[in-house]
Each structure stands twice: as structure tokens, then as C-alpha cells.
Amino acid sequence: MITEIAPAPERVAPEPARARGRRRAWDEVPRWQIYVPLGIYLLFTLIPFYWILLFALRPAGSTSLVPWPMTFDHFQKVWTERSFGTYFANSVYVGIATLLLTTVVALAGGYALARFDFKVKRGFMLALLCSQFVPGALLLVPLFQIFAKLQMINSLGSVVLAETVFQLPLSMILISGFIRNVPYSLEEAAWVDGCNRLTAFRIVVLPLLRPGLIAVGSFAFVHAWNHFLFALMFLSDQSKQTIPVGLNTLMSADSVDLGALAAGGIIAAVPVVIVFAFIQKWLITGFSAGAVKG
Structure with missing residues (x-):
């Protein structure tokens, strides 16, 4: 006769005295x-x-x-008369392209920083960290000269590349921290089973990086969506401009259409609010995971 054995009751660790004191003080x-x-x-x-x-x-x-x-006249006015439909489409293109390019490049660089040792690794990490103190305005002149030689001025691709260059250092640091949290033994076990490094990374490591990739990608998208400086300097054609530049066109030296400006601000904010509403759990998990061993 087979009888089911009831599981043993879980033992709850006693609460430390200091924690009990803090909880009691909070309740009071x-x-x-x-x-x-x-x-x-x-x-x-x-x-x-x-x-x-x-x-x-x-x-x-x-x-x-x-x-x-x-x-809703103000919304209709900015969407049709002020070409906000075109600005919106351009911002979506720049945001998604920056998200994909930043995530892919930062993923490759972050894996190299997390899994390989080389002589200048510490100095390279320090350089990445120090680059975050450089304001974007200092990059305008060299980037403008490079894009002019590449004939990319007045092209959305120039804004995508500029945003990617500006966000790559922090994204690589974050992703390297995410990858360090993945045990190296998991990749070694995949190698023993016959996988090469790329296959092991795709099958074993990449699924575990989902919160980190969502955090880095969303950060890149929001920054590219809201950034004003690069779009203003590299895009001169009105049909290529993005929403932040479009909002600036609603203000003039003589007058400001407050209704249209407010409607344009809501149009610019709604996509970001929707994105964060859906990914906030992944975003918090990803940033907290990358901060442990980054």
C-alpha cells in the first residue's frame, strides 16, 4: 500500500532583532x-x-x-497643419532603429567585457565610464564633419548613429553587469554538450538576459525619442524632423500657441508612458540585476 507522505512544514527563519525593531518603529x-x-x-x-x-x-x-x-481641435491642428504625423513617424523610426542598433552592439561589447580578460580592460572600462561625463554638445562638431564627409547630413541615419554612439558606453557597462550575473558554468555545460560559443550564448545566456535587454533597449528608445540636439543639428528638411524639433517650431519670438504646444506635448508623451506602463516590471528587474556585479 502506497501512502502519500505529507511534506514537512517549512521552517521560517527567526526575524532578526534589528529588523523587528525597525518594523515596530515603522508601525508606531x-x-x-x-x-x-x-x-x-x-x-x-x-x-x-x-x-x-x-x-x-x-x-x-x-x-x-x-x-x-x-x-480636440488642437490635436487635429498639430497633427495635420503642423505635420506632427510626419514628425511622429520619424521619431518612431529613429527610436526603434536606435534601440536595435544600441542593443546589438552593446550586447557584443558587453559579452566581451564580461567573459574575456585583456590588458587594457580596466582602462577601457574607465574610459567608458568617463565618457558619460562628456556632454552631447561637444560631439556635435566632430559628428557633423564625419556625417558631412559620408554625405549623411539631413538623413535620419545620422541621428540614429549619433544617438547610438552617445548611448553605447552606458549600455555596454550595464549589459556586462547582466552577463556577469549569468553563471559561467552554464556556458561550459553547453560546450560539453557540443555547442559552440555562439550557439551556447544564444540558447543559454540570451534568454536569461531578457530583463537587462529590455531595460537597455527601453532606455535607448526613450532617450532617442526625447533628444532634441542631434535632430536639430543634423536634420534641416522639415519632412525629416522629429517630434522634439516639431515642438520647437510651435514657439516663435512673437507668440506661442499654447493649445497646440500642449497637444503636441501630449502626443510626444503618450508613447513613452505606454511603453513604461508595459515594461516597468522588466525595467526595474533589469536595472537592479545589472547593478549587482556591474
Whole structure:
């Protein structure tokens, strides 16, 4: 007769005295001391968003503090008359192309930094880190000269390459930290089973890097989507410009169309908000994983 053996009850480790003291002190804090500062911070954060929605949805010339009657004329104006449909498509192209190029190159470089030792490795890592202190404005002149010789001025490819160059150092450092968190023994086991290095990386390592790749890719996409300087300097044709440059065209020395500017700002912000809403779990996991052994 076969009887099922009940699993032994799990033993819960006793809570350290210091942790119990912190938890007890936290429980004794009055709730208003927590919720009042959080409420003030939330109010301070949401007021600018409400102000943008107010100008975008209320009729031109209205001074009401409530967007009623509600109108979408400002959105229609910036999308059709101000060519925001073209700007939006260009920004999507630049963002996705930068995401893919940055992720692929940083993945190869990060693997080399994580798995191979060479004489100048420490100096190379230091150079990558120090490059983050260089402002993007200092790269404009050399990049402009390079793109001019390559006949890439007024091309979306020039903005993609410039954004990739600007974001590669940090992306390589982050991905190298992600790869160090993957045990080297997993790759060795794949080699024993007959896989070469590339196959072992694709089958064993790459699936474990999903949170890190999502974090790096989303960071590259958002930066390319919001960056204004490179698009302004390398793109002169209006049909090639991106959303940040398009927003700048709504402001002139004489007047500013606040309704159109607010509608354009919402159009620019919605894709980023949607992206972060879907990947926030992967983003937090990826950045925390890369920070452990980076």
C-alpha cells in the first residue's frame, strides 16, 4: 500500500532583532506623517500634467480651469497643419532603429567585457565610464564633419548613429553587469554538450538576459525619442524632423500657441508612458540585476 507522505512544514527563519525593531518603529509612525507628504508630492507632480491637459482640451481663448466644453481641435491642428504625423513617424523610426542598433552592439561589447580578460580592460572600462561625463554638445562638431564627409547630413541615419554612439558606453557597462550575473558554468555545460560559443550564448545566456535587454533597449528608445540636439543639428528638411524639433517650431519670438504646444506635448508623451506602463516590471528587474556585479 502506497501512502502519500505529507511534506514537512517549512521552517521560517527567526526575524532578526534589528529588523523587528525597525518594523515596530515603522508601525508606531502616525499614518498622517506618511500620507500627507506623499499627497503633497503627488499633487506637485500631477498639477503640470493637468495644466497641459487643460490647455490641450479647452477651446482657444478660454480661461476656464476645467476643460469644458472639451475640444480636440488642437490635436487635429498639430497633427495635420503642423505635420506632427510626419514628425511622429520619424521619431518612431529613429527610436526603434536606435534601440536595435544600441542593443546589438552593446550586447557584443558587453559579452566581451564580461567573459574575456585583456590588458587594457580596466582602462577601457574607465574610459567608458568617463565618457558619460562628456556632454552631447561637444560631439556635435566632430559628428557633423564625419556625417558631412559620408554625405549623411539631413538623413535620419545620422541621428540614429549619433544617438547610438552617445548611448553605447552606458549600455555596454550595464549589459556586462547582466552577463556577469549569468553563471559561467552554464556556458561550459553547453560546450560539453557540443555547442559552440555562439550557439551556447544564444540558447543559454540570451534568454536569461531578457530583463537587462529590455531595460537597455527601453532606455535607448526613450532617450532617442526625447533628444532634441542631434535632430536639430543634423536634420534641416522639415519632412525629416522629429517630434522634439516639431515642438520647437510651435514657439516663435512673437507668440506661442499654447493649445497646440500642449497637444503636441501630449502626443510626444503618450508613447513613452505606454511603453513604461508595459515594461516597468522588466525595467526595474533589469536595472537592479545589472547593478549587482556591474
